[in-house]
């Protein structure tokens with residue numbers, strides 16, 4: 553009964569050791585509020601499955617929006633570790649977190665309206681969607697993502713990785729690779745018809761997936777629409793005359809699921825150190841004879857999960873790769 557009269561917020565989050573503080577509005581989670589305030593809070597999936605947004609609650613009351621024990625150990629939870637993307641506030645709080653170290657000052661996310669300028673099928677279930685914005689977004693780093701809404705149609709934002717290096721795009725143009733999730737609201741709507749001309753809204757940039765400075769070789773592994781942030785990174789490194797050895801393994805179930813091979817080959821030609829191999833599994837008439845598969849051995853039939861090898865890891869996180877419900 554007393555909960556009925558409890559204050560609903562907004563509440564203040566004080567962050568140590570970086571000495572930042574920001575307001576968390578009712579309905580927002582801690583991570584969203586931090587990102588909206590331009591803080592480089594480590595994160596990836598935003599749905600409570602990767603554990604990257606973990607932080608320690610030093611004082612104050614929170615509400616867990618999901619069961620942390622799927623991701624955090626008992627020891628971590630006993631010591632006050634929580635998942636910022638699954639936390640709303642019940643009082644002002646004090647939080648300890650180690651922020652990401654971006655290579656440059658991160659842009660503060662901004663919402664910009666625009667219209668779908670072009671869309672085309674890359675595979676049977678992945679669309680390339682190009683959006684012409686009314687004004688450019690703040691500069692993003694290759695590997696980052698934006699949130700997309702379709703005002704009046706789909707109001708809850710969905711996240712999509714920029715599928716091109718920032719310098720490879722015309723001003724105000726952004727593109728995404730969007731895979732159809734059966735029964736998914738946004739993707740079923742997008743894939744159902746020609747949506748060119750549709751007004752949309754894009755907020756960003758977000759994300760802490762960017763190139764880390766290091767002389768170590770890089771290994772990138774991605775499948776499906778997880779190609780998007782990797783392609784953006786490869787374009788960036790090939791433009792920069794990159795000195796490190798990069799291996800990109802692109803996983804696909806059948807030859808029909810392979811795409812962008814020509815564009816990747818262009819990056820490979822531009823920077824000779826990049827080697828790209830595409831891997832198919834599950835026999836299909838095309839896959840059995842297709843040149844892209846002929847030289848590769850079958851791999852696991854599950855969607856490929858990005859891994860972080862001991863060399864500099866390049867990980868493109870996706871909900872699809874961490875949920876057992878994946879229909880891929």
Ligand SMILES: Cc1cc2nc3c(=O)[nH]c(=O)nc-3n(C[C@H](O)[C@H](O)[C@H](O)COP(=O)(O)OP(=O)(O)OC[C@H]3O[C@@H](n4cnc5c(N)ncnc54)[C@H](O)[C@@H]3O)c2cc1C
Pocket residue numbers: 596597598599697710711712713714728729730731732733735736737738739740777778780869870871872873875877878879
């Ligand atoms: C940081 C980040 C970057 C992302 N980048 C991309 C990208 O570049 N391209 C892309 O296609 N997607 C990307 N996603 C996934 C995207 O944000 C949406 O979740 C996805 O498009 C589904 O939206 P929907 O509205 O169709 O499904 P919803 O209506 O939101 O979901 C319908 C059902 O499907 C489940 N579901 C949702 N997403 C998936 C999924 N991916 N696989 C399996 N089951 C799912 C839900 O749990 C729910 O039960 C990214 C997600 C994150 C967090």
Ligand code: FES
Pocket residue numbers: 594595596597598599600601602603604605606623635636637638
């Ligand atoms: S668990 Fe919070 S961002 Fe992945």
